[in-house]
Amino acid sequence: LSSNDNGGGGRSGALSSPPVIEVPQKIDVNPPKGTRDFPPEDMRLRSWLFQNFREVSRLFGFEEVDFPVLESEALFVRKAGEEIRDQLYNFKDRGNRRVALRPELTPSLARLVIQKGKSVSLPLKWFAIGQCWRYERMTRGRRREHYQWNMDIIGVPEVTAEAELISSIVTFFKRLGITASDVGFKVSSRKVLQEVLRCYSIPENMFGKVCIIIDKIEKIPIEEIKGELVSVGISEAAIEELLQVLSVKSLDKLEEILGDAGDAVKDLKQLFSLAEKFGYSDWIQFDASVVRGLAYYTGIVFEGFDREGKLRAICGGGRYDQLLSTFGGDDIPACGFGFGDAVIVELIKEKGLLPELSHEVENIVCPLDKELQGAAATVATILRQKGQSVDLVLENKPLKWVFKRAARINAGRLILVGNSEWQKGMVGVKILSTGEQYEIKLDELE
Numbered sequence: 201l202s203s204n205d206n207g208g209g210g211r212s213g214a215l216s217s218p219p220v221i222e223v224p225q226k227i228d229v230n231p232p233k234g235t236r237d238f239p240p241e242d243m244r245l246r247s248w249l250f251q252n253f254r255e256v257s258r259l260f261g262f263e264e265v266d267f268p269v270l271e272s273e274a275l276f277v278r279k280a281g282e283e284i285r286d287q288l289y290n291f292k293d294r295g296n297r298r299v300a301l302r303p304e305l306t307p308s309l310a311r312l313v314i315q316k317g318k319s320v321s322l323p324l325k326w327f328a329i330g331q332c333w334r335y336e337r338m339t340r341g342r343r344r345e346h347y348q349w350n351m352d353i354i355g356v357p358e359v360t361a362e363a364e365l366i367s368s369i370v371t372f373f374k375r376l377g378i379t380a381s382d383v384g385f386k387v388s389s390r391k392v393l394q395e396v397l398r399c400y401s402i403p404e405n406m407f408g409k410v411c412i413i414i415d416k417i418e419k420i421p422i423e424e425i426k427g428e429l430v431s432v433g434i435s436e437a438a439i440e441e442l443l444q445v446l447s448v449k450s451l452d453k454l455e456e457i458l459g460d461a462g463d464a465v466k467d468l469k470q471l472f473s474l475a476e477k478f479g480y481s482d483w484i485q486f487d488a489s490v491v492r493g494l495a496y497y498t499g500i501v502f503e504g505f506d507r508e509g510k511l512r513a514i515c516g517g518g519r520y521d522q523l524l525s526t527f528g529g530d531d532i533p534a535c536g537f538g539f540g541d542a543v544i545v546e547l548i549k550e551k552g553l554l555p556e557l558s559h560e561v562e563n564i565v566c567p568l569d570k571e572l573q574g575a576a577a578t579v580a581t582i583l584r585q586k587g588q589s590v591d592l593v594l595e596n597k598p599l600k601w602v603f604k605r606a607a608r609i610n611a612g613r614l615i616l617v618g619n620s621e622w623q624k625g626m627v628g629v630k631i632l633s634t635g636e637q638y639e640i641k642l643d644e645l646e
C-alpha cells in the first residue's frame with residue numbers, strides 16, 4: 201500500500217487534523233452505554249447460539265459472507281421515514297466521508313452482490329452473522345448493538361425462496377427445543393397494501409412511506425396512524441379501506457376483498473401450500489397487519505413472534521426485489537431475514553431451554569518443582585499435538601492451589617511432572633473424577 205493509501209478506495213486527500221483527545225485520569229471499566237461485554241460465561245452462550253446459526257445455514261447449503269461494520273452512510277439513507285434512519289450511528293470520518301455503523305446487514309449484502317456482478321452465478325444463498333448498531337437516546341435504556349444472523353437468497357423470484365427461508369428458521373427453533381406452541385410466524389405480503397393503494401391511484405413512490413407508517417400500527421394510537429397517513433396525502437376513503445384490509449386474518453377473506461387477479465393472494469396461497477410440504481404449517485398464520493419496518497420490502501413479509509406476547513419480534517424478513525436496482529445494480533430479485541441475538545435468549549430463558557455450557561479442559565499439567573517447568577511444557581506440547589486440551593501451570597504453585605484450579609476449570613486429568621518419574625521418562629496421572637492414579641511412560645500418554 202502506498203504511504204498515503206487511505207485503504208478505502210476513495211481519493212487520497214489531506215486528513216482532517218486529529219482531534220485533541222484528553223487523556224482520562226481514570227478509565228471507565230464498563231463498556232460504552234448500550235453495548236455489552238461477553239465475559240466467558242456469556243461468550244459460551246453466544247458461541248452456542250452462533251454455532252446453531254451456522255449449522256442451520258450449513259444444512260440449507262448457504263455460504264458465509266461478511267462485510268465491514270463501518271459502511272457509507274448512503275447505504276442506509278432512504279426517504280421513507282424509517283426508524284432505522286432516525287437511529288443511524290453515523291458520523292463524518294477524518295477523510296470527510298459520511299459513514300455509519302451498519303444498523304442491518306442486507307444493504308451490505310446487496311452492495312457485495314452488485315460488486316461481484318457477473319463473477320457470481322445466481323442464485324446466491326449467503327448468510328452472515330454480524331454486529332449491528334443504532335444510536336438511541338439512552339432514556340429508553342435500550343441496547344445500541346446486537347448481533348444479527350441473516351440468510352438471503354438472491355436471484356429467485358418465486359415464493360419458494362421465502363418458504364425455504366422460513367423453513368430454515370423453523371429448523372433453528374427446533375434445534376433449541378422451541379415448538380410451534382412457543383412461537384409462530386405472522387406472514388403477509390406488501391402486495392396487499394400495494395393493490396389497495398393502486399385502487400385509490402396512490403402513486404407507487406408513496407408505497408414505502410405508507411408501509412413504514414402502517415408498521416407502527418401496534419406501537420402508536422390508531423388516530424396517530426391515520427394522521428400520519430393523511431399527512432402524506434392518503435385520502436380518508438383509502439385509509440378506511442387500508443385499515444379494514446389490515447385487520448383481515450384469513451386468506452379467503454382477503455381474496456374476497458382483493459379478488460384473485462393480483463399477485464398478493466397467489467403468492468400467499470403458494471407459500472401456505474409449500475409450508476404444508478415443508479411440514480411447518482402449524483408455525484405460520486396469515487396476518488395482513490404485518491408490513492415490517494424497512495422500506496425496501498416489496499412482497500412477502502414475515503416475522504417470528506412469541507405466542508405469549510411477552511417479547512418483541514424474534515426475527516423478521518421478506519422479499520426486496522428492488523433493493524439492488526436502487527443501488528444501481530441489475531434488477532435482481534432477493535429475499536432474506538434478520539434474526540437478532542437478544543430476544544431469542546430472553547425466549548429460551550423464559551422456556552427453561554438455556555443450555556448447560558461449562559468451561560472444560562482435558563488436562564492440567566503441573567511441574568512438581570520449578571526446575572521441571574521445561575519438562576512440563578514438553579508434556580503439554582505432546583498432549584496438544586495429540587489434540588488434547590491442556591491447562592499448563594505456569595507458576596510454582598503448591599498442590600493445593602493446583603487441585604483448586606483443576607476443579608475450577610473442570611479438568612479431566614492432572615498430569616504431574618516429578619523429578620524421579622521424569623528421570624524414568626514417566627509422568628504421574630490422576631483421573632480427577634475417580635481419584636484413580638498411576639504412572640505412565642510419556643510416549644504412552646494419550
Ligand SMILES: OCc1cccc(Br)n1
Pocket residue numbers: 303304332333334343344345346540
Ligand atoms: O432491531 C433494530 C436494531 C438495529 C441495530 C441495533 C439494535 Br440493538 N437493534
